[in-house]
Amino acid sequence: MADVMKLRVITPEKRFYEGDVSMVELTTTEGNIGIYPDHIPLTAVVAPGAMKIHEADATKEAALISGFITILPDVVTIMAETVEWPDEIDFKRAEEARLRAERRLSSPDSNLDVLRAEMALKRALVRLEMKH
Amino acid sequence: MASMRDIKRRRASIQSTGQITKAMKLVSTVKLQKSRTKAESSKPYFDMMYETIALMLSKSGNINHKYLRAGSTEQKAVIAITSNRGLAGGYNNNIVKLIVGSAELKPETTKVYAIGRKGRDSLARKGYQIAEDYSEVINEPIYQDASDLTAELLDAFGRGEIGEIYLAFTSFKNTVVHTPTLIKLLPFTMEAAGADQEEAPKAQALMNYEPNEEDVLDMIIPKYMSSLIYGALQEAVASENGARMTAMDAATSNAEEMLGKLELQYNRARQGSITQELTEIIAGANAIG
Numbered sequence: 001m002a003d004v005m006k007l008r009v010i011t012p013e014k015r016f017y018e019g020d021v022s023m024v025e026l027t028t029t030e031g032n033i034g035i036y037p038d039h040i041p042l043t044a045v046v047a048p049g050a051m052k053i054h055e056a057d058a059t060k061e062a063a064l065i066s067g068f069i070t071i072l073p074d075v076v077t078i079m080a081e082t083v084e085w086p087d088e089i090d091f092k093r094a095e096e097a098r099l100r101a102e103r104r105l106s107s108p109d110s111n112l113d114v115l116r117a118e119m120a121l122k123r124a125l126v127r128l129e130m131k132h
Numbered sequence: 133m134a135s136m137r138d139i140k141r142r143r144a145s146i147q148s149t150g151q152i153t154k155a156m157k158l159v160s161t162v163k164l165q166k167s168r169t170k171a172e173s174s175k176p177y178f179d180m181m182y183e184t185i186a187l188m189l190s191k192s193g194n195i196n197h198k199y200l201r202a203g204s205t206e207q208k209a210v211i212a213i214t215s216n217r218g219l220a221g222g223y224n225n226n227i228v229k230l231i232v233g234s235a236e237l238k239p240e241t242t243k244v245y246a247i248g249r250k251g252r253d254s255l256a257r258k259g260y261q262i263a264e265d266y267s268e269v270i271n272e273p274i275y276q277d278a279s280d281l282t283a284e285l286l287d288a289f290g291r292g293e294i295g296e297i298y299l300a301f302t303s304f305k306n307t308v309v310h311t312p313t314l315i316k317l318l319p320f321t322m323e324a325a326g327a328d329q330e331e332a333p334k335a336q337a338l339m340n341y342e343p344n345e346e347d348v349l350d351m352i353i354p355k356y357m358s359s360l361i362y363g364a365l366q367e368a369v370a371s372e373n374g375a376r377m378t379a380m381d382a383a384t385s386n387a388e389e390m391l392g393k394l395e396l397q398y399n400r401a402r403q404g405s406i407t408q409e410l411t412e413i414i415a416g417a418n419a420i421g
Contacts, residue, residue, distance in 0.1 A: 010177045012275040012362050013170075030342050043188065044342040045351045068352055070184050077180055081275065081355065 005037040007053065009062075009078045016083055017053065017062075024076060025052040026064055035076055042071040046080070048119070048126045063089060063126050086130040098124035136405060139398045143391060150387030156219065157380035164307065164373035171304055171366040178363045181356050185320075187339065188349065197346065199353045202319045203295030208236065209243045209263065209285060211317075211361065213301040213368040214251025216267055220372055221379035223302065224250040226312040231300050232258055234314055243294065245281065247365070273369060278362035282354050289318060297357075301364040302371035308378060310371035317357050 007024055009017040025034045027049025051064040067080035101121035105114070210231060214224045228251055231237050231244075243263035246252035248270050256262050264284070269277045288294050297318040302310045341348045 008180075010180055012174050012177045012278075012359055014173050015176060028342060029347075041339045042342060043184070043339055043348055045348060068184075068348070068355070070187075077184075079177065079180055079184070079355070081279070081358075 003037060004056070005035075005073075006075045007078075008075070009051075009080055009083060011080050011083060016080060017060075019053075019055065021053050021055050021076075023054040025054075026050075026069070026078070028069065035071055038073045039071050039076075041073070042069075044069050044071075046078070048122045050126060050129055051078075051083070061086060061130060063130050065123055065126065084127070084130075089127050089130055091128065091131050094124045094127035098128060136398060136401045139394055139401060143394045143398065146387050146390050146394065150384055150391065153380045153383040153387060157377055157384060160373045160376040160380060164370060164377055167366065167370040167373055168304070171363070171370045174359075174363050174366050178359045181352075181359045185352060185356055188341075188345075188352070197349050197353075198290075199349065200319050203289060203292055205292055205295040206241045207243065207294045208241055208296045208298065209245060209288065209294040210237055210298040210300055210314075211245045211247065211281065211285075211364075212251045212255060213270065213299075213364055214246075214248030215368075215372045216249045216270055218250060219379060220376040221382075223310070223372055223375035223379075224248070224254065227251055227300050227302060228254040228258070230312045230314055231255065231260075236296070237298065245285070248368075270365065270369065270372075273362065273365035275358070275362050278365060279354075279358040281361055282358040285318075286354055286357070299361065299364055301368045302375075303364075304367040304370040304374065307374050310374055315360075317360065318353075320353055320356075 004020040004022055007017065007019060007021045008015070023034055023036050025032065027033075027047045028044040029047045030044065032049070033044075046064055046067045046069055048063075048065045051062045053060040053062070063084045063086070064078070064080055065082035065084075067078060067083070070077045070079070097120060101117050101124060104117040105121065212227060212231060214227050218224065231242075232239075232255075239259040239261075242260055244252070244255050244260045245264045245266065246255065246262055247266045249267045252262055252265055252267060266277065266281060285294070285297055289297065296316065298314060299317050300312070300314045303313040304310055
């Protein structure tokens, strides 16, 4: 069994990450998954969450907001619409987004788009999580 | 023969036009380089996207998905990507001609989602209905623009207002070759996606989908469309600058050629006037003597 696999994270603007990894953790719409080499082929939709990339001797983290993932036994490809390294995140803005979303959710307005506000909150929380 | 003063004036005017075209050429060369790098860096995303979709559809045979069927209405939508500025040779006109000349896109049944003022105005003159105008986008296209447009189009598609969606843009091959291209975005078919069938991804073990195939297609096809539109925007910007560079280069060399001709004419006129003056003086001297 191979102990590393190739991971590619591609955004519309650039190649975000490319390298050999031993494991990658991320969140899909069905829940958190950790992918080791020789995983069964799987295509899944990404939900906002922290992505952890385990390289041979280091671990990297990034905020993966949306996209989808294609897993093959030796290659994992993440087509990310939005993904950010911790140092690219504007924490102040994320904090404001969190407050805004929370306020909207707690307001009594009945024709509020709850789903949208929840998604916004989720995105903000994922970004804030990157701040250690 | 034009007088010396006329020629001189004309020469000055051509010279300043030449200076402007030369400056424009330089500017578009720089812009071309920038937009070309951008267009190239968005390529891997699109290629992977295509590969994934091709794999899904080839594996799953005949899925009956709403995005894979044409809508019942005759109405069609076309995204026309042109530029906001002229002086780019045939760049804008080629896209307009492509749309007007295509058999599917009749003015009566086609809604135009215009990106670029030049194309919007020409198509409106030809009797097309302009549904939306996103001309600001072309100045600095970002991915968000493409996904907003996709959302809007899919919305209209879902409501049954449009049955087919086309995309007209100028594909950037290299600095001098740009091809106006018309592709069908929806209903999604492999042939329309433009790559050759042979290149279908190597057979993989059976792919699993989470949560299920239908939902994943629901998710991915809009993303595929956005990435296609985004790629088209980037390529169009590169093509626009390439076209402008070529046009301005031609204009500059035309100006230089004209200047050369005028220079000759001017010298001839000068010589002529000196000869005439001399003849007059000699004739005068002879008359006195």
